[in-house]
Amino acid sequence: xxxxxxxxxxxxxFRLGHGLGEVGGAVNFTNSNEIMMLAGALILGLIYFGMxxxxxxxxxxxxxxxxxxxxxxxxxxxxxGEEGKRxxxxxxxxxxxxxxxxxxxxxxxFFTFTSHIAVTGALALxxxxxxxGVALRAHGLHFFTYFFPAGVPKLLAPLIIPIExxxxxxxxxxxxxxxxxxxxxxxxxxxxxxxFMIMLVGALGAFGYVLAxxxxxxxxxxxxxxxxxxxxxxxxFAILTCIYxxxxxxxx
Amino acid sequence: MNQNGGEEQERGAASFEAxxxxxxxxxxxxxxxxxAPETAPDGLSSNAxxxxxxxxxxxLSALVVALAIGYGLDRWLHTRPLFLAVFVLxxxxxxxxxxxxxxxxxxxx
Numbered sequence: 001x002x003x004x005x006x007x008x009x010x011x012x013x014f015r016l017g018h019g020l021g022e023v024g025g026a027v028n029f030t031n032s033n034e035i036m037m038l039a040g041a042l043i044l045g046l047i048y049f050g051m052x053x054x055x056x057x058x059x060x061x062x063x064x065x066x067x068x069x070x071x072x073x074x075x076x077x078x079x080x081g082e083e084g085k086r087x088x089x090x091x092x093x094x095x096x097x098x099x100x101x102x103x104x105x106x107x108x109x110f111f112t113f114t115s116h117i118a119v120t121g122a123l124a125l126x127x128x129x130x131x132x133g134v135a136l137r138a139h140g141l142h143f144f145t146y147f148f149p150a151g152v153p154k155l156l157a158p159l160i161i162p163i164e165x166x167x168x169x170x171x172x173x174x175x176x177x178x179x180x181x182x183x184x185x186x187x188x189x190x191x192x193x194x195x196f197m198i199m200l201v202g203a204l205g206a207f208g209y210v211l212a213x214x215x216x217x218x219x220x221x222x223x224x225x226x227x228x229x230x231x232x233x234x235x236x237f238a239i240l241t242c243i244y245x246x247x248x249x250x251x252x
Numbered sequence: 253m254n255q256n257g258g259e260e261q262e263r264g265a266a267s268f269e270a271x272x273x274x275x276x277x278x279x280x281x282x283x284x285x286x287x288a289p290e291t292a293p294d295g296l297s298s299n300a301x302x303x304x305x306x307x308x309x310x311x312l313s314a315l316v317v318a319l320a321i322g323y324g325l326d327r328w329l330h331t332r333p334l335f336l337a338v339f340v341l342x343x344x345x346x347x348x349x350x351x352x353x354x355x356x357x358x359x360x361x
Contacts, residue, residue: 056268159345166318166339166346167353174313174350178305236306 008195010188014115032113039100039113068096072238079242083249087242090130094123095238102183102230106223114233115183117176124175127241135248146251175240182233186226193219303354310350318343 018025019034050065058066072092076084098114105112113119135143147164148157196215200208322339326332 162342163346163349166314166321166343167349169321170310170314170317170346170350173316174306174309177313177316178309181309182305232305 008192010191010195013187013191014112014184031111032116032119035101035104035111035113036097039097039104042100042104043096068092075239075242079239080246080249084242084245087134087245091238091241091245094127094241095234098123098179098237099231099234102234103227105183105187106226106230112183112187114179115187117180120176120180121172123179123237124172127175127244128172131241131244131248134245135251138249139251143251146247171240171244175237179233179237182229186222186229189222190219190226193222307351307354310354311347314347314350315340315343318346 016030016032019029019031023029024034046061046065046068050061053059053062055062069092072095073085073088076088076091078084080087101112101114101119104110105114135146147161147168149160149164152160193215197212200212200215202208204211318339319336322336322343325335325339329335
């Protein structure tokens with residue numbers, strides 16, 4: 001699919017196509033949306049079927065569901081404080097959606113929806129709008145003192161305030177770019193090394209098969225690394241959301 | 253370990269905890285007293301990889317926002333390159349501030 005003779009089409013995997021056949025084409029339902037729906041269904045399924053047994057000693061599925069729940073719950077309490085319980089559903093949804101998106105993307109033929117900045121940007125904007133809303137509701141206009149920390153000389157105000165505002169505005173950018181860049185870079189590397197294999201075989205024949213073991217080994221190692229990145233990026237996204245919520249609730 | 257039969261579940265949590273502790277004792281699972289997690293107070297800086305990935309993006313994203321704002325203002329007011337120059341400097345400062353927020357000491361929780 002990738003190496004057609006000479007070039008490597010590393011970005012072709014991120015091209016959107018239509019999902020769900022004819023109907024999907026008519027309403028612009030993309031393969032990205034398909035995986036999103038799948039991720040949502042899997043999360044709901046995991047929670048529903050995982051929590052169904054209600055066993056004292058959890059089975060495998062229940063253990064996964066409980067670990068996921070407990071992990072985010074602890075994170076919310078630790079990062080935001082007692083008020084964190086109120087925002088737990090939001091952070092949990094965000095984390096599990098991104099995590100499943102990242103993990104599903106690792107399967108062959110599956111689209112990685114977190115590799116599109118439109119998706120990560122929308123998620124980051126959602127976070128920032130919510131955080132700003134929370135801050136405005138909790139502190140009213142007092143929120144704007146956030147941009148001018150106490151104890152700074154008045155003389156520095158023209159310098160500090162623009163810098164603080166820029167720093168605040170850069171949050172959605174850094175949130176979205178980090179997730180999108182990590183996922184895109186990982187999948188491009190998969191594609192490039194996989195293409196090396198095909199090119200080696202194409203150019204050198206039987207000897208190429210021997211050499212192609214090299215890129216294959218790299219791709220296997222890369223798969224392990226990408227599993228780490230998939231989890232790590234979901235974690236970073238969630239914990240940054242928590243830190244921003246902490247700032248919103250406590251205004252430092 | 254795997255016998256979570258029906259009658260065992262009904263004896264209540266206290267009895268279960270006690271029996272679990274006893275079972276773990278027998279098998280010597282509790283010998284090392286849970287090693288202290290090597291986490292910084294931050295919780296993020298515990299993971300060097302996450303930290304490294306984060307710092308670079310923080311530095312860059314402030315600059316990107318500043319560039320966009322400066323360019324937009326210049327286009328609107330036809331003052332190129334005044335605001336672009338000013339905002340690049342401010343953006344660089346904001347980027348450093350972002351990085352400081354990540355690696356510096358965190359204020360009280």
